Amino acid sequence: MIYKNNITPALFDQLTEAGNIGAGNAATSLSAILGKKIEMKVPSVKMVSFDEMIDLAGGPEKEVAGIFLRIDGEIKGSMFFILSLPQAEACVRLMTDNPSFSIYTTPLSKIGFSALQEIGNILSGSYLSAFSDFTGISLFPTVPSLCIDMAGAIISQGLFEVSQAGDQAIVIDTVLSSIGKKEILSIEAQFFVLPDPDSYDRLFESLREIQ
Amino acid sequence: MISIKHQVIKVGIGDLKTVTAPSRISTAGLGSCVAVILYHPSLKTAGLIHIMLPDSSLSRTQSYNPGKFADTGIKELIERLGFPPSRLRAKIAGGAQMFQYESFEDTMRIGPRNIDAVRIQLQLFQIPITGEDVGGCSGRTIEFDPSSCKLYIRTIKVGESII
Numbered sequence: 241m242i243y244k245n246n247i248t249p250a251l252f253d254q255l256t257e258a259g260n261i262g263a264g265n266a267a268t269s270l271s272a273i274l275g276k277k278i279e280m281k282v283p284s285v286k287m288v289s290f291d292e293m294i295d296l297a298g299g300p301e302k303e304v305a306g307i308f309l310r311i312d313g314e315i316k317g318s319m320f321f322i323l324s325l326p327q328a329e330a331c332v333r334l335m336t337d338n339p340s341f342s343i344y345t346t347p348l349s350k351i352g353f354s355a356l357q358e359i360g361n362i363l364s365g366s367y368l369s370a371f372s373d374f375t376g377i378s379l380f381p382t383v384p385s386l387c388i389d390m391a392g393a394i395i396s397q398g399l400f401e402v403s404q405a406g407d408q409a410i411v412i413d414t415v416l417s418s419i420g421k422k423e424i425l426s427i428e429a430q431f432f433v434l435p436d437p438d439s440y441d442r443l444f445e446s447l448r449e450i451q
Numbered sequence: 452m453i454s455i456k457h458q459v460i461k462v463g464i465g466d467l468k469t470v471t472a473p474s475r476i477s478t479a480g481l482g483s484c485v486a487v488i489l490y491h492p493s494l495k496t497a498g499l500i501h502i503m504l505p506d507s508s509l510s511r512t513q514s515y516n517p518g519k520f521a522d523t524g525i526k527e528l529i530e531r532l533g534f535p536p537s538r539l540r541a542k543i544a545g546g547a548q549m550f551q552y553e554s555f556e557d558t559m560r561i562g563p564r565n566i567d568a569v570r571i572q573l574q575l576f577q578i579p580i581t582g583e584d585v586g587g588c589s590g591r592t593i594e595f596d597p598s599s600c601k602l603y604i605r606t607i608k609v610g611e612s613i614i
Contacts, residue, residue, distance in 0.1 A: 290463070290465055290503075291464055294480065300464075303607055387549045387550050387588075389589060389607055390479070390482070390590035390607060391480060392464070392481070393480050393481060393482030393483075393547065394549055396480070396482045397483050397549045397550060397561070399464075400483075400504075403519060404504065404511055405510075406511075407465065407515065407516050407519070
């Protein structure tokens with residue numbers, strides 16, 4: 241694989257910084273939506289196998305709420321926003337001001353569905369606009385789609401592009417969490433950004449320019 | 452449902468492995484991917500592939516993991532098992548459509564395309580499909596027991612079934 245040799249640790253650091261700025265912006269948005277203080281861990285950029293990628297989200301069988309969207313524009317890629325079920329439920333409760341909302345009802349209520357989809361929409365928008373400002377690459381999100389199921393089943397859908405180009409993927413992994421005392425409604429959410437391998441050249445070229 | 456008495460061989464995404472009774476073989480979190488189990492009913496030996504993509508012509512690299520594609524995966528698994536294809540039987544599961552959204556059409560159609568590709572390959576080797584649980588919109592975890600030739604399927608939304 242060509243990109244293995246061309247990517248220097250310094251470029252990985254740049255990509256981490258881009259992820260940092262994107263996630264920072266998303267954390268601010270999440271904090272505004274939920275009315276809670278949100279902090280983020282420093283993102284990690286990794287080259288991972290597909291099994292490792294699914295393990296990052298908690299393992300293939302873990303039941304999660306996953307919001308998936310495609311990144312379009314000068315570079316393409318996939319983006320995931322993953323919440324555990326109790327945390328997805330807490331988010332919807334805070335957003336809709338309905339403390340009795342349950343994520344475990346099937347089918348999921350319309351309001352729950354659109355609240356989660358909207359979180360995905362806002363967070364991905366703020367992540368990508370900051371990412372775009374930093375890298376100078378124009379990109380925009382497609383409409384997000386929500387699925388509540390096994391993490392393996394959700395994430396493998398987003399591996400369609402990368403799996404054609406090799407057995408590994410570059411992933412920018414960020415965790416956002418609410419801070420403060422041991423609250424009942426604590427939030428921890430995970431972001432994954434997976435650039436399509438066809439876009440690696442364009443992405444790293446821009447990162448080299450700002451080095 | 453899933454017995455823990457016996458050793459269970461786990462197959463990762465895009466991978467393939469074989470097993471002989473009393474051990475079992477399983478793969479977790481199948482979405483649009485399709486798992487194909489090829490088994491020899493009387494010799495109680497089986498193999499499982501966790502296929503991600505329909506055809507190796509989609510690969511943009513020279514070397515790749517054969518288990519990732521329907522065409523190369525099924526061929527490789529038959530070779531690994533080492534039995535004539537006419538003695539083998541198949542069970543398949545997976546190929547779901549996890550997200551309902553039209554704008555990423557290619558990505559979304561991957562489940563049905565994987566199922567079609569698997570059927571074509573199995574037909575090519577004239578291996579009959581003795582059981583299947585494909586399509587839908589649920590993730591699946593499966594476990595095959597080569598001694599009973601039963602396939603145990605677990606989904607979050609629908610529950611457990613045996614084929």
